[in-house]
Amino acid sequence: xxxxxxxxxxxxxxxRAEVKKLRATGRVPATxxxxxxxxxxxxxxxxxxxxxxxxxxxxxxxxDLAVQNDSRSQxxxxxxxxxxxxxxxxxxxVDFHEVAENEKVTVLVPVETVGEPAGVKNGGGTxxxxxxxxxxxxxxxxxxxxxxxxxxxxxxxxxxxxxxxPVPAGVEILGDKHLTVVSVAAPRAEEExxxxxxxxxxxxxxxxxxxxxxxxxxGAAPAKGGDKKAEAKPEAKAEAKKK
Numbered sequence: 001x002x003x004x005x006x007x008x009x010x011x012x013x014x015x016r017a018e019v020k021k022l023r024a025t026g027r028v029p030a031t032x033x034x035x036x037x038x039x040x041x042x043x044x045x046x047x048x049x050x051x052x053x054x055x056x057x058x059x060x061x062x063x064d065l066a067v068q069n070d071s072r073s074q075x076x077x078x079x080x081x082x083x084x085x086x087x088x089x090x091x092x093x094v095d096f097h098e099v100a101e102n103e104k105v106t107v108l109v110p111v112e113t114v115g116e117p118a119g120v121k122n123g124g125g126t127x128x129x130x131x132x133x134x135x136x137x138x139x140x141x142x143x144x145x146x147x148x149x150x151x152x153x154x155x156x157x158x159x160x161x162x163x164x165x166p167v168p169a170g171v172e173i174l175g176d177k178h179l180t181v182v183s184v185a186a187p188r189a190e191e192e193x194x195x196x197x198x199x200x201x202x203x204x205x206x207x208x209x210x211x212x213x214x215x216x217x218x219g220a221a222p223a224k225g226g227d228k229k230a231e232a233k234p235e236a237k238a239e240a241k242k243k
Contacts, residue, residue: 001143003062003076004052008032010070011041028091032065032077034098042067042096049091053082057145058110065096076101076140099140106174108133109144111181115152119184125156126188131181134162135174142170151182159183 011029013022019029028046033039053059061079077096085092099105110133119125134147147167149160163177 001060001062001141001145003064003141004056005064005066006044006048006052008042008044008065008067010067011043013043014041023092028094030094030096032075032096032098034077036098036100037072044094046091049094053091060107060109060143060145062140062143063096078105078107078140078143101140104137104139105143106135106137107143109136110146111149112146113149113151113182115150117151117154117184119154119156119158123156124187125184127151127154128183128185129181130183131162131179134165134181136167136171137174138171142168144168144171147173149182151184154182154184156184156186 008030009027011022013019013029022029022043023046026046027043028049030042030044031039032042052061052063059079059082063077063079065075065077067073067075075096075098077098079094080097081095082091083093084090097105111129111131113127113129117125117127120127136143136147144167147165149165151160154160159180160182161177162173162175162179162181165173165181167173
């Protein structure tokens, strides 16, 4: 991964109100941390950090950080995390992880696919992207911005696992080598049609519940005791006729 240059400045504003005023001036609060020194509060120019992000395929950046008026003015760091405003999308905070050129680092790298799978093109299958990021370890200069997988040869039912992902020299992918990264599934049209038909049939069924009479036979629910319209028993009718 090629490093990019960025200026930074030591920051003393840490209270919420102070940080809000800082953002209003076009600066973005930042923090740098690592094994070589204690965490330090910094600030960067908003336009400069946004320009770097807009010209990068991912937010994985290796930065040559020039900290103005600092005893350690030159720092090599990874852009570890970028926080965006939930409504405007503007960058509101960034974290840098200081690294050494000769020390291996571990980061998450996005996975990108190229080509159209044979199983999709010829068999109507579906490309399923299972893992969108992979954990890789390498020296900072060897870190890839993204991992590219050519899915063109994949037929229906075939997959690419972590152990089969091609990586540049000096890069190691961590994790279970048998985990699927991408695969091509069979067409689901027929299964979905069957499921829809069964669902419609179930929705149209009317379940009738019968209540048992006191003698154990099934029939309509008996009339409630307070119902004046309940039919008299046959014995009562016979007595009425004699009278």
